[in-house]
Amino acid sequence: MNFYNEMYDADGGVREHYKRYEAWLKETPPERIERKRAEADLAFHRVGITFAVYGEEAGKERLIPFDIIPRIIPSKEWKAMERGMRQRVKALNMFLWDIYHDQEILKAGKIPAEQVLDNAQYRAVMKGVDVPAGIYAHIAGVDLVRAGAGEFYVLEDNLRVPSGVSYMLEDRKMMMRLFPELFARHKVAPVQHYPDMLLEKLRAVAPQGITDPTVVVLTPGAYNSAYFEHSFLAQQMGVELVEGRDLFVKNETVYMRTTQGPQRVDVIYRRIDDDFLDPLAFRADSALGVPGILKAYQAGNVTLSNAIGTGVADDKSIYPYVPEMIRFYLGEEPILNNVPTYMCRKKDDLAYVLDHLGELVVKEVHGAGGYGMLVGPASTKEQIEKFRQLLLAKPDGYIAQPTLALSNCPTFVEEGIAPRHLDLRPFVLSSGKCVNMVPGGLTRVALTKGSLVVNSSQGGGTKDTWVLED
Amino acid sequence: MLSRTADHLFWMSRYIERAENLARLLDVTWQMSLVPQSEAATNQSWAAIIALNSLEEAYAAKYSTVTGENVLRFMVSDPDNFSSIYSCLRMARENAHAVRGTLTTEMWETMNSTWLEAREKSFEQIANAGIGEFFEWVKMRSSLSRGTTLGTLLQDEAFHFIRLGTLLERADNTARILDVKYHVLRPHGEEEEATDFYQWGALLRSVSGFEVYRKVYRDVITPERVAELLILNSDMPRSLRFCLNGVVKNLELVANSHSGETLRQAGQLYSQLRYGRIDDMLKEGLHEWLTDFMDRIYLIGDGISKDFLVPMSEAA
Numbered sequence: 049m050n051f052y053n054e055m056y057d058a059d060g061g062v063r064e065h066y067k068r069y070e071a072w073l074k075e076t077p078p079e080r081i082e083r084k085r086a087e088a089d090l091a092f093h094r095v096g097i098t099f100a101v102y103g104e105e106a107g108k109e110r111l112i113p114f115d116i117i118p119r120i121i122p123s124k125e126w127k128a129m130e131r132g133m134r135q136r137v138k139a140l141n142m143f144l145w146d147i148y149h150d151q152e153i154l155k156a157g158k159i160p161a162e163q164v165l166d167n168a169q170y171r172a173v174m175k176g177v178d179v180p181a182g183i184y185a186h187i188a189g190v191d192l193v194r195a196g197a198g199e200f201y202v203l204e205d206n207l208r209v210p211s212g213v214s215y216m217l218e219d220r221k222m223m224m225r226l227f228p229e230l231f232a233r234h235k236v237a238p239v240q241h242y243p244d245m246l247l248e249k250l251r252a253v254a255p256q257g258i259t260d261p262t263v264v265v266l267t268p269g270a271y272n273s274a275y276f277e278h279s280f281l282a283q284q285m286g287v288e289l290v291e292g293r294d295l296f297v298k299n300e301t302v303y304m305r306t307t308q309g310p311q312r313v314d315v316i317y318r319r320i321d322d323d324f325l326d327p328l329a330f331r332a333d334s335a336l337g338v339p340g341i342l343k344a345y346q347a348g349n350v351t352l353s354n355a356i357g358t359g360v361a362d363d364k365s366i367y368p369y370v371p372e373m374i375r376f377y378l379g380e381e382p383i384l385n386n387v388p389t390y391m392c393r394k395k396d397d398l399a400y401v402l403d404h405l406g407e408l409v410v411k412e413v414h415g416a417g418g419y420g421m422l423v424g425p426a427s428t429k430e431q432i433e434k435f436r437q438l439l440l441a442k443p444d445g446y447i448a449q450p451t452l453a454l455s456n457c458p459t460f461v462e463e464g465i466a467p468r469h470l471d472l473r474p475f476v477l478s479s480g481k482c483v484n485m486v487p488g489g490l491t492r493v494a495l496t497k498g499s500l501v502v503n504s505s506q507g508g509g510t511k512d513t514w515v516l517e518d
Numbered sequence: 519m520l521s522r523t524a525d526h527l528f529w530m531s532r533y534i535e536r537a538e539n540l541a542r543l544l545d546v547t548w549q550m551s552l553v554p555q556s557e558a559a560t561n562q563s564w565a566a567i568i569a570l571n572s573l574e575e576a577y578a579a580k581y582s583t584v585t586g587e588n589v590l591r592f593m594v595s596d597p598d599n600f601s602s603i604y605s606c607l608r609m610a611r612e613n614a615h616a617v618r619g620t621l622t623t624e625m626w627e628t629m630n631s632t633w634l635e636a637r638e639k640s641f642e643q644i645a646n647a648g649i650g651e652f653f654e655w656v657k658m659r660s661s662l663s664r665g666t667t668l669g670t671l672l673q674d675e676a677f678h679f680i681r682l683g684t685l686l687e688r689a690d691n692t693a694r695i696l697d698v699k700y701h702v703l704r705p706h707g708e709e710e711e712a713t714d715f716y717q718w719g720a721l722l723r724s725v726s727g728f729e730v731y732r733k734v735y736r737d738v739i740t741p742e743r744v745a746e747l748l749i750l751n752s753d754m755p756r757s758l759r760f761c762l763n764g765v766v767k768n769l770e771l772v773a774n775s776h777s778g779e780t781l782r783q784a785g786q787l788y789s790q791l792r793y794g795r796i797d798d799m800l801k802e803g804l805h806e807w808l809t810d811f812m813d814r815i816y817l818i819g820d821g822i823s824k825d826f827l828v829p830m831s832e833a834a
Contacts, residue, residue: 307679
C-alpha cells in the first residue's frame with residue numbers, strides 16, 4: 049500500500065510547509081535532540097501528565113509518548129477542514145434537537161426511525177427538553193484522517209466526552225519550551241486560548257436568567273484515565289473540579305458542598321457518561337453521579353455539557369447518515385468525506401463483510417478507545433475467525449469500513465526516524481450560532497510499525513500540531 | 519471552596535508534616551543509639567517509637583524482637599505500615615493529586631517528585647547511603663513543600679486549611695514526643711547520668727529546639743525547661759503554644775456559621791497555653807496534662823472535619 053507522507057511528496061521531495069522544519073532537523077546535532085527528548089520525558093513525568101490504563105495495576109499511571117516532530121498543516125488546508133467541521137457539527141446539533149423534538153428527519157425517511165429510537169444511546173427522557181440555544185454537543189472531538197492521495201475523512205464524531213485537549217495544550221507548551229527557535233522560524237497559530245474559549249462557551253449556555261453563572265467540571269475522580277485533563281481544564285478555567293459526592297440536588301436545583309455551605313451550580317462540564325450521571329434515572333449502582341440531577345436538568349435549572357443523549361449522534365451505526373443530515377438540515381453538500389461504511393445489520397452488507405474480513409476494519413457499534421475492533425490486514429487467521437463468530441452472533445452490533453491507507457509522518461522511534469500513521473482530533477466548540485475551534489488539535493500517532501491504531505490506550509503517542517499562518 | 523478540596527488540602531499537609539516529624543524522631547533515636555548505653559535502654563527507646571504510634575500489634579505481626587534495624591525498616595519504608603514515612607509521603611501525594619488543580623504548579627511538582635523519589639528508594643539503598651541522609655532528605659522535602667506553599671499559593675481558604683493541617687499535626691506530634699520521652703527519661707532523673715544530657719539534647723534536636731534552648735535559657739538543660747520550651751514558648755515554631763495560636767488564627771479566617779464551637783475549644787486550649795505556668799502543669803502531672811491536651815487536639819480536628827470538610831447537611 050502507498051501511504052501519503054505528511055512531510056515528503058511522492059518523489060521524496062520535502063513538502064513546502066515542512067521545508068523549514070526539515071532544514072532545522074538536518075542542521076541540529078543529534079545529541080541536542082536526544083538531550084531535549086530526555087528533558088521532555090522528565091518534564092512530563094514531573095508535571096504528572098499521565099493517564100491510567102484500564103486493566104493494568106490499579107492506580108498505575110503511564111506517560112503518553114510525545115514526539116518532537118510536529119504535524120504541520122498549511123493554513124489553506126486547515127481553513128477547508130475548519131469549514132467542514134463547522135458544517136458537520138452544526139448539522140449534528142440540529143439532528144439532536146430534531147430527534148428529541150419533532151423528528152422531521154425520521155418522518156422524511158432519511159434515516160430509518162428504529163435506527164435512532166431503538167438505539168441504546170437514545171435517551172427518551174430528553175424528549176421535549178429545550179436545551180439552551182439548542183446546543184447538545186458543546187464540545188465535539190472530530191477524528192480526522194488523511195488517506196489515499198491526501199484527502200481528509202471523518203473517522204468518527206465524538207460528541208459525548210471527547211478527551212485529549214490537555215495533551216494538545218501541553219504538547220505545545222513543551223515544544224515551545226524545548227525548541228523556542230522553531231517558533232521564531234515558523235508562524236504557528238496559537239492554541240493556548242482554548243480554556244478561555246471553552247469557559248466562554250460554557251457560560252453562554254447557562255440556564256435562562258443567570259447572569260453570572262457558576263461553572264464546574266465534574267470528574268469521576270482521581271483514578272479516571274483522563275483525570276489529569278479534568279483537573280487541568282478546571283484549573284485553567286479557574287472553576288471548581290467536583291466529584292458527584294460534592295454535589296446534591298434540592299428543589300430541582302444543583303448545589304455543591306463548600307466550606308461556607310451549599311452553593312448553587314449553573315453549568316456542569318461533565319466528564320462522566322450519561323449512564324453514570326444520575327443513579328435515580330440511569331444506572332442505579334453508579335456512585336459517581338448525583339441523585340436527582342436529571343430532574344434539575346429537565347426543569348432547566350442547570351446546564352449539562354454535553355447534553356444527555358448526544359451518544360446517539362456519534363454512534364457508529366448513525367455515522368453513515370451524517371452526510372444526509374448535512375443535506376437535510378443545511379441544504380449543503382458535505383465538505384468532509386465520510387468513510388464508506390458497511391452496516392452489518394443489512395444482509396447484503398454483512399455478506400460482503402464476511403467475505404472480505406481480511407481487508408476491512410470491523411468496529412463495535414458502541415465501542416470506543418480502540419477496544420473491540422478488528423483491523424483485517426493486520427490480524428491473524430484466529431483473530432479473524434473470532435470476529436466472524438462475533439459478527440454472525442450479533443450482526444447489528446458491528447460496522448465495517450475499508451482499511452484506510454492512513455497518512456504517516458516521520459516520527460522518532462527506537463531505530464531512529466521512521467514514518468508512523470497518525471490522525472487528528474480538533475476540538476469543536478458550539479454555543480448558539482457560533483461554532484469555534486482553535487487551529488489544529490491533537491495529533492495522535494501509532495508508534496508500532498505498520499499499526500493503524502493511534503489510541504493512547506493502545507500505546508499511541510502524540511505530536512504537536514501546527515497550523516501555519518500565511 | 520469545596521468541602522472535599524479543603525479536606526484533601528488539610529490531610530495533604532498533615533501527612534507531609536507527619537512524615538517530617540517521624541523522620542526527626544527516628545533520626546534522634548538512631549543518633550542516640552550510637553551513644554554508649556545499655557542494650558535494654560536502646561531497645562526501650564525503639565519500642566517507645568512503636569508505642570508512640572500505637573503500632574504494637576502491627577509491629578508484632580511482622581517482627582518478634584524490637585531492634586533498631588527492624589523498627590527503622592518498619593517505620594521508614596514498610597508500605598504495609600500506614601504510619602511509615604513511605605506511607606505518609608504516598609498519602610500526602612494522593613491527597614495532593616486529588617486537588618492538584620488547587621495547588622500551584624510548584625507545590626504539585628514538589629509533592630509529586632517527593633513521592634516519585636521516595637518510591638524508588640528501597641530500605642537497603644537508604645541504609646547503605648546512610649540513613650541520616652534519608653532523614654535529612656525527608657525534612658528538606660517537607661520544608662520545600664512548606665516553602666512552595668508560602669512562596670506561591672494565594673493566601674485564601676486553601677492556604678488556611680493547609681496551615682490548619684500542618685499546625686494541628688505538629689501540635690499533636692510535639693506533645694507525643696514530649697510525653698514518651700519525658701516518661702522514658704524521668705524515672706531515673708534523681709541520679710544524674712551523663713546519658714541524660716544526651717537524651718534531653720536529642721529530644722530537643724528532634725524538634726529543632728537545641729539551639730533555641732540555648733538561646734532562650736543560656737543555661738544547662740533541665741527537663742522542666744525543656745517542657746516549658748516545647749509547651750509554652752510563644753515563638754518556637756514547634757511549641758504547642760505556637761501551633762495553637764496558628765490554629766486559632768486560621769480557624770477565625772475560615773469561620774462559617776457552624777464553626778463557633780470548634781473555635782471556642784481551640785481558643786480555650788490556646789488560653790491555657792498563653793496564660794498557663796509550667797509548674798502547675800508539672801504539679802498536675804505532665805503525662806496527665808499532655809494526654810488531656812492530645813484528646814482536645816483530637817476533638818478540634820474532629821470539629822474541623824464536621825464543620826468544614828465532610829459533606830455538610832443538605833439544608834440549603
